[in-house]
Amino acid sequence: xxxxxxxxxxxxxxxxxxxxxxxxxxxxxxxxxxxxxxxxxxxxxxxxxxxxxxxxxxxxxxxxxxxxxxxxxxxxxxxxxxxxxxxxxxxxxxxxxxxxxxxxxxxxxxxxxxxxxxxxxxxxxxxxxxxxxxxxxxxxxxxxxxxxxxxxxxx
Numbered sequence: 001x002x003x004x005x006x007x008x009x010x011x012x013x014x015x016x017x018x019x020x021x022x023x024x025x026x027x028x029x030x031x032x033x034x035x036x037x038x039x040x041x042x043x044x045x046x047x048x049x050x051x052x053x054x055x056x057x058x059x060x061x062x063x064x065x066x067x068x069x070x071x072x073x074x075x076x077x078x079x080x081x082x083x084x085x086x087x088x089x090x091x092x093x094x095x096x097x098x099x100x101x102x103x104x105x106x107x108x109x110x111x112x113x114x115x116x117x118x119x120x121x122x123x124x125x126x127x128x129x130x131x132x133x134x135x136x137x138x139x140x141x142x143x144x145x146x147x148x149x150x151x152x153x154x155x
Contacts, residue, residue, distance in 0.1 A: 001036045006069040006140075030061035032069035032138030034105075045136075050074040052154045060149035063089070063097055068141045072133060078153040080133045082115035083126070085141070088153060095148030103140040104131070114140070 002014025005025060013024055014036070027033065029050060035043065050059050052074045061070050072080065080088065082102035089099040103114030116127040133139060 001038055004034045004036070005031055006034075006067065007031070008064055008066060029059055029073050030070060032071040032140075034069070034138065052076045052152075055154055057154065058151050060151050062149050063099075063141070063143045064147050065143050065145065068143060069138055070141055071138050072135045072152060074135070074152070076155050077135070078155055080152075081130050082128075082133065082139075083117060083130045085133060085139075086115070086117045089141070089143075089150050092150050095146060095150060097146035097148060097150060098144045099141055100144050101140075101142040102133070103142075104133075104137070112140075 002012055004010055004012045011023070011025055050073060051057070052059075053076060059074060061072075062068075063070075078084075078088070082104075085102055086099045089097050100118055101114055101116045103112050105111075106113050113131075114128055115130055118125045118127075
């Protein structure tokens with residue numbers, strides 16, 4: 001029906017009741033997408049998975065201040081949870097980024113669920129529940145400060 005991406009503004013290709021955007025966009029690793037369908041379906045994406053074998057291998061995820069819709073990808077990257085992703089982004093040395101929220105769409109309960117991790121007076125304050133992140137699924141990540149490329153860790 002439609003495919004959308006979010007990088008500060010929504011970009012939509014497809015239709016709802018009427019065609020609301022005819023501008024196509026390229027699918028890129030690290031970007032998250034939302035696909036709207038009329039019925040349940042499986043989508044097959046052709047290509048080869050990106051192999052991460054050493055710390056020097058890179059295929060960064062770009063972050064901007066505010067909400068970012070991202071996807072983790074590639075073989076041999078670290079297995080993240082919402083909390084460990086926030087902590088890894090915040091500890092990333094080459095770029096000064098501050099992440100504080102990871103949110104996912106839970107299709108079983110038909111709503112967004114997230115984990116908020118703030119630091120108040122040097123103490124981590126956690127709101128919500130931690131959950132595992134899957135490669136090739138989209139997640140919203142909120143960056144409160146900073147812009148730049150972050151690199152997932154290799155196992």
